[in-house]
Structure formats: structure tokens, C-alpha cells
Amino acid sequence: MKIKFFLIISLFAGGIISAQDSVKVEKIKSKIISFTPKSKMENTTGINFGVMDDYKTQKINGINLQGNPLSVIYLLLPHAVEVPGDEAATVSINGLHISTGGMTDAKKLNGLGISMYHIAQVTNGFTVNGFNNNSCKLNGLHVSFLNNSAREGHGLLISFSNTADTFGGAQFGIYNNTQVMKGFQGGAINISKQNKGVQIGLVNKTDENKGLQIGFWNKNSKRTLPLINF
Secondary structure, three states, X not given: OHHHHHHHHHHHHHHHXXXXXXXXXXXXXXXXXXXXXXXXXXXXXXXXXXXXXXXXXXXEEEEEEEEOHHHHHHHHOOOOOOOXXXXXXXXXXXXXXXXXXXXXXXXXXXXXXXXXXXXXEEEEEEEEEEEEEEEEEEEEEEEEOOEEEEEXXXXXXXXXEEEEEEEEEEEEOOEEEEEEEEEEEEEEEEEEEEEEEEEEEEEEEXXXXXXXXXXXXXXXXXXXXXXXXX
16 A cells, blocks of 8 residues: 555656656747737747837847837937846847837847847847947947947947947047047047047046047046147
């Protein structure tokens, strides 16, 4: 009797473990053509058509075309949209992303992006944005009308203003402000806490200079000089 009892318990426990394992290994379905928003999670290997910025935690490998009629109110927001955290970040796109609006909760974009605004944890490649690009990690060539912003990045930024915590490469804009700059800043006003490269503009300012400043007024921790400073 005891043996039968233990056998039943063992079979029951094994069934539960097997069911849990089957749930874990269940793969997310992938479609060649998909649409968002959707009720269930699906990946795309092909082309996705979307309306609004409404994604599940999904991957799109190929082309993502998004229509967003509310993009005109983006500039009316009281404050800038911040980079999403790990729990809020949703879609990862590998390929081409084109939108009349943009993404505010992207996890990653690898490839080419054309939109009005772009907010993501990681952006690698080439983007053109009507308003701004705000990414935690920003690598590649990025052109925005108003602002490019990153916590860290490498490449080339072109915009009215470019801001970053740490950046290696080149920045071209009316206003450039980077905490640790390794490379080149070209604009009317260039600001950094640590400059390891060249600043060329009307006003150049840095706390710690390990490079060259060329402009109408140049200031660093050692001296303030017109035209050229080092």
C-alpha cells in the first residue's frame, strides 16, 4: 500500500515538473506578416504593420512600419520622455523602422530608423528623427532636428543640440554638452567636464582639458584665452 502511495505521489510530482518545463520551453510564435497592437505576444520575421506605439515584448526582424496620428502633440508634452527601464522596454527591431511618430518604449534598434522621435535603451546604426533621439546607448550616425541625447555612445551626432554623459566620436550642433568627451565638438557653444579632443566654436568650456580649444572664447581649469587654448 505504501509503495502504491509513493508511486502515485512521484507520478503527480513528475507531471507538475514536466508541465512547468513545457511552459518554459514554449517558443513565441513568429510570423512573416504581423500587425500591432495585438492581444498576444508574437515575433515577426518579415514585415510588421503598426498603429500607435503599442507593442508587446517582441522582436521584429525585417521591416516595421508604424503610423501614429498623435505625433503632433509630442512637442506639447511638459517634459522629455525618459529612456524606458527594463520592465517598461518592449520591442526590439533588427532592420528598418519607419514611423510617422516613433517609439517611446523600445528595447533595441539595430539598423535604420526614420521617425519623428525615438526613445530606446539601445540604438545601433543610422537614425533620422524629426524631433529627437534619446537612447541610453547610442552608437552610429544619428541626425535629429532638436536633440540627440545619450548616457554613453560612439559615432557621429548631428542636431541643434547634442547631450551625453560619455561620448566618443564627433558632435555637430549649435549647442553640445557632454560630461566626458573623447573626440570632436563643433558648434556655437561646446561644453564638457572632461575634454579629450578638440572643441571648435564661438564659446568652448571644459573643466579638465586634455586637448585643444579653438574659438572666440575658450575656458578651461588652467586658463581662459581667446582664439586658441590648450
